[in-house]
Amino acid sequence: MTKTLFDSQMVPKCRYCAYGTLASSGQNILCPKKGVVANDYFCRRFQYDPLKRKPQKPIRQTFNQEDFTI
Numbered sequence: 001m002t003k004t005l006f007d008s009q010m011v012p013k014c015r016y017c018a019y020g021t022l023a024s025s026g027q028n029i030l031c032p033k034k035g036v037v038a039n040d041y042f043c044r045r046f047q048y049d050p051l052k053r054k055p056q057k058p059i060r061q062t063f064n065q066e067d068f069t070i
Contacts, residue, residue, distance in 0.1 A: 012042040018049040 014020040014037050020029040028036050033045050 012046045012048070013039060014041050014043075014046070015039045016048055016052050017042065018047040018052075019045065 010016075014029040014031060015022070017029070017031070019033055020031050020037075023030050023036065027039070029039060029041070031037050031043075034041075034043055
């Protein structure tokens, strides 16, 4: 079984596409295939780029001194 970078629960969007570039306004995506599109739009040429995704912040845990003793 292989683990994919594309989460099955994530909906494809142009903001994660390899072709799309964020416009200066930050509201639209500049696509060489479709022109100016919304962030939530995606087309059949969608190609996932994992470097464009911002990871979620990890859950911060608090530790006690007892957690580090054997």
